[in-house]
């Protein structure tokens with residue numbers, strides 16, 4: 001099963017900046033007819049509306065708010081590609097944080113937000129011929145990263161959900177792809193030193209997954225390395241990740 005980008009109608013959550021913005025631009029450059037730019041503040045998506053000549057459409061969407069998800073699904077009934085990109089990283093520890101608020105918020109956005117979007121848009125995707133869902137996940141959802149606190153567990157949950165949703169939507173012809181992302185040069189990774197990928201390059205891998213109906217793909221070198229290390233020596237990997245709790249600056253090591 002595969003979905004064409006040319007002539008498609010896409011919705012990108014958190015489309016106003018970072019990897020989401022890269023998706024919006026890459027989808028339009030590849031011939032998408034319309035891209036809804038999901039944004040908590042529609043004004044933050046205005047630059048994309050302007051530069052696209054109206055093909056990008058700002059859509060108010062906080063994925064942690066079920067009422068806003070329902071309203072988005074009521075408006076965007078023509079969607080054929082859903083990119084669940086919105087993500088929260090609060091940079092707190094699981095035990096060291098004073099409260100569980102950050103861990104709850106990360107779960108709310110990265111897991112329940114993604115699940116809520118899949119549930120709300122499954123009927124429109126079916127009505128429009130099947131289409132594709134792309135979930136922007138993380139290598140922090142393949143291996144537990146202690147410095148990432150509640151972010152890592154939320155991405156584990158999102159990856160498991162992605163597998164189950166793929167099975168549930170197979171009969172209606174919707175492909176569901178997991179993008180395992182390593183380290184990208186966005187605000188979320190501002191605290192990370194070293195070489196980072198460009199958002200547009202991650203989006204290009206995402207478009208390829210949509211076109212081919214790929215189930216899961218590592219989008220960049222770090223993601224590939226994390227998966228390889230996990231297979232090769234998981235204990236050494238766990239020890240190395242634990243040591244990151246004691247360093248002052250996190251680095252991609254390149």
Ligand SMILES: NC(=O)c1ccc[n+]([C@@H]2O[C@H](COP(=O)([O-])OP(=O)(O)OC[C@H]3O[C@@H](n4cnc5c(N)ncnc54)[C@H](OP(=O)(O)O)[C@@H]3O)[C@@H](O)[C@H]2O)c1
Pocket residue numbers: 013014015016017018019020039040041044061062063064084085086087088109113136137138139181182183184185186187188189
């Ligand atoms: N950067 C990396 O190294 C990296 C690595 C692995 C995975 N990822 C994943 O890639 C995705 C995009 O992250 P990024 O790197 O582009 O980070 P970013 O630059 O911080 O952008 C995050 C985006 O998500 C939006 N967002 C946050 N909470 C939201 C909510 N409740 N509802 C709707 N939108 C919300 C933000 O909106 P506002 O502008 O309103 O804040 C922003 O548009 C995330 O899922 C992240 O986990 C990133």
